[in-house]
Amino acid sequence: MRTLLAIAACCSIFMAHAIEKDCKCYQFQSSRSKKFGQFKSPMFPRPHPLAISCMLYVFVADQGEIVRLQFEHFELKPRIHG
Numbered sequence: 001m002r003t004l005l006a007i008a009a010c011c012s013i014f015m016a017h018a019i020e021k022d023c024k025c026y027q028f029q030s031s032r033s034k035k036f037g038q039f040k041s042p043m044f045p046r047p048h049p050l051a052i053s054c055m056l057y058v059f060v061a062d063q064g065e066i067v068r069l070q071f072e073h074f075e076l077k078p079r080i081h082g
Contacts, residue, residue: 023054030062045073 028039041048041055048055059067 022052023056024052025056025058027058027060029060030065047077 026039028037039057042052043049059069061067
């Protein structure tokens with residue numbers, strides 16, 4: 001039950017808006033049948049839509065599990081100083 005509450009809290013409108021007003025939240029929950037997988041930014045390998053300025057990824061493991069992320073490609077757009 002606590003896991004469900006944690007997911008709800010992490011991806012609530014209030015949390016996403018606390019990071020950035022239009023932040024998109026993507027959540028990944030542990031599954032007994034699937035212990036590995038891949039995730040990608042929207043439209044990868046093309047640049048993500050300009051309308052998306054913030055993406056929040058939440059990974060939730062079951063008790064005793066460890067979430068391990070391995071990046072094969074990671075790129076950030078340049079920051080514009082004004």
